Amino acid sequence: MNLLKRTVTFFIGAIVLSAPQSVMGQDPDYEAQVTALAALPSVLRALELVEERDARTMADLLELTEIAAPPFNEHQRAERFLEMLLDLGVDSAWTDAEGNVLALRRGTGSDEVVAVAGHLDTVFPEGTDVTVRQRGDTLFAPGIGDDTRGLTAVLALLRVLNEADLQTTADVLFIGTVGEEGLGDLRGMKHLFREGGPRIDTFISIDGTGHTGITHQGLGSHRYRVTVRGPGGHSWGAFGLPNPAHALGRAIDYFDLAADAITRFGPRTSYNVGRIGGGTSVNSIPFEAWMEVDMRSEGPENLQAIDEVFQRSVRRAVEESNTQRRDGAELSLEMELIGDRPSGEISESVPFVQQAIAVSRHLGIEPSLGRGSTDSNIPISQGIPAITIGGGGQGSGAHSPGEWFINRDGTLGIQRALLILLAQAGTGVTS
Incomplete structure (x- = not known):
């Protein structure tokens, strides 16, 4: 398959990881293919739109952060996330029996389905004050990075694809999952990847902040x-x-x-x-x-x-x-x-991970590989290519009331996610 149509992904911050691993040598063909992909006029326009629409992305972050999503009670945030996806424009959207929100954007000529997701739930119990407070350039609120940032990155990807009129070859599923945290035990992902669940050939999880890591191993x-x-x-x-x-x-x-x-x-x-x-x-x-x-x-x-x-x-x-x-x-x-x-891993040597490395380096990022406990554990354990990356920006204090976010390099994280998505889903243009 044309490697422009095979994807890549990375990791980020507010997840427990093992120590980052060094990255093996890069096949120059992957870097050349990513460079060609990023030079397409429609892709260039989409990358520009990530920056031009950043104020909208930040507004989405503030709005969703202030909708509480405690464990096993994510429905209010899920309802608003579904409305946002519909407002941006998709072919169909729905909430499944477990509470996951899914929106389908059809491709132009492939049976494959690429999914990109953030998780709706936070670790904070009912009654937690989720009001966003700002001091200087820093935003403070429980859950603002983990994983409201991931949800807003998913929305940003859909927005720029539509505004750039950029058609993918594969279908793309935009997802908000439930039950990623704690005793939720990945219940949303277990439902998605059950026998008889929706077809997903590749899964990209956007979880937390940052733009340098690649989580290709499940803890x-x-x-x-x-x-x-x-x-x-x-x-x-x-x-x-x-x-x-x-x-x-x-x-x-x-x-x-x-x-x-x-x-x-x-x-x-x-x-x-x-x-x-x-x-x-x-x-x-x-x-x-x-x-x-x-x-x-x-x-x-x-x-x-x-x-x-x-x-x-x-x-x-x-x-x-x-x-x-x-x-x-x-x-x-x-x-x-x-x-x-479940545990498992996608080998660093497979094209999926190598392309992720190539996308990072194209953007001037030296990636690090690691292991984590994220939504990607489920597909990885089933042999389905899946990687978790960050949604850009800087943050810390995940799982604490003092969690914070700074929109520094926020657009870079979303641009990386965009190129990873397009490398996998294709653009309808051959190199």
Whole structure:
């Protein structure tokens, strides 16, 4: 296939990544093809429009940021995002059964479908003040970068394609996904890439800020909520009853000791007991204690191995606590899988990634490659080319109330996304 019709992508900031990798040598043909693509009059006009319409892009950023989108309750932002897509002009647009927003812009002569997406949800709970505040050139608001910037970049791409009258060969799906963050567990992406879902041949995720990275590897994770229940009672009068909190403490100790061997060797692997709770008072044996645990690995085998170690440790601890008890009913155990994100990678050597590198260098950017936990995990795990890039600009403080954004090199990030999209979707013009 003409490499002008095969794509590329990059990574960015407000996502947890492994250390950036050095970039391998670049095939000069990719750079020549990207240069030819960027020189087409219609493409040049679209690149110019990214800058000319930047005020509109910033207005979209402010508006969408101030529409709260807490986990599992993204519908208000989704409704407005759908309206914006329709106002810009697409062939069709809809909200699917999971809450994802999709808009189709038909191509001129290909069965392929290229998707470009940002995620609608933020990590912030109901009631969070999402008012944008400005100090100098800096905008402060929860979620302004992660991932409202990605959504506005998606809108900007559609806007400049339409205004430049730039027709792609492949169909393009513009998407706002739900459930990317935390316990959302990529539910929007799992729905899109289910058996019988819409055709998507290549997936480009725009997540966060920045313009230098290429995330072509998915970081897998398993997350559990463990609940131990018992009869409960007075700390003095009922002493001898099994204690759910003691069982959890024992489980954490066993897990920490056993998991150490897995995390020292092989693909990078981590674990964390992030939350723990239970009980009613200092002088009461808890009737319930719980913890939430996160395990991650670059390799699926290591992820499965540490998961098995975790489950064995918890079951052993509860069994021993029941054996040790002097009175009362046994403890019960519930282990709920609350997060399952698959790992995988697209090799750096494949044309898809090499083109991404070429687009970056054409724009004067030296890219870095990395690994992250993003919407792209799902298609990557299924062997579908997918990469996550940033939406431009500078920012920090993701997942905190003090999150901020500066529109510095903001248009550069969108221009890069545009060339990546066009390299994959084609322009109807052969080189």
